[in-house]
Amino acid sequence: MKALLVCTHGKSAKELVASAEMICGKQQNCASIPFTMGESPDKLMADLESKIQGLDLSDGLLCLTDLKGGTPFNILVKMTQTNPSLEIVTGVNIPMLLEFFIRREQSEMPDLIKQVIEAGHSGIYQYVFLPESGKDEDF
Numbered sequence: 001m002k003a004l005l006v007c008t009h010g011k012s013a014k015e016l017v018a019s020a021e022m023i024c025g026k027q028q029n030c031a032s033i034p035f036t037m038g039e040s041p042d043k044l045m046a047d048l049e050s051k052i053q054g055l056d057l058s059d060g061l062l063c064l065t066d067l068k069g070g071t072p073f074n075i076l077v078k079m080t081q082t083n084p085s086l087e088i089v090t091g092v093n094i095p096m097l098l099e100f101f102i103r104r105e106q107s108e109m110p111d112l113i114k115q116v117i118e119a120g121h122s123g124i125y126q127y128v129f130l131p132e133s134g135k136d137e138d139f
Contacts, residue, residue: 002104002112003055005063006032006092007048007072013092020097027101029056035072045075052083060085060109062100062116064092087113095123 004027006013013032021027031051035044055061061083065073068090076088087109089096099119103112 001029001056002059002100002109003057003061004030004097004100004104005048005051005055005061006030006065006097007035007044007063007076008066008092009035009070009072011036012066016092016094016097019094020101023094024098024101030101031055033072035070041071041075044071045079048075048079052079057085060087062087062089062109062113064088064096064100064116065090066092089113089117089120091120093120093123096120 006017008016011034013034017027017030017032031054033044033047033051052061063076063086065076065088067073073088073090076086080086080088096116096119099116100112103115107115
């Protein structure tokens with residue numbers, strides 16, 4: 001089973017996983033790590049290494065972060081030097097997690113990453129009320 005690691009600034013990583021599990025149920029081979037105010041990058045790296053050791057990486061590991069260029073992203077990029085199979089995608093949102101959980105058994109990692117990114121894009125939506133008809137654009 002493909003592994004998932006979510007790492008964000010603050011506690012949102014844990015809450016994003018918890019929210020996705022409300023919809024999909026409790027997930028195996030999944031971890032979240034916060035990068036908290038005042039924490040050093042070295043501590044984050046140690047925490048990431050420890051969490052990764054607790055995951056089954058035999059089918060691959062996808063790491064989702066909140067921000068390209070942020071400390072969680074930068075530390076994970078640095079970790080690819082010793083673990084080149086580690087995959088990283090930024091901009092994590094709940095649709096991305098749901099897609100990963102639903103498709104991780106059926107899809108190979110390269111296809112799964114594309115599906116996760118597409119789900120992330122599709123999950124961003126602006127509601128527009130059309131006063132003339134009393135309907136929104138999608139209903």
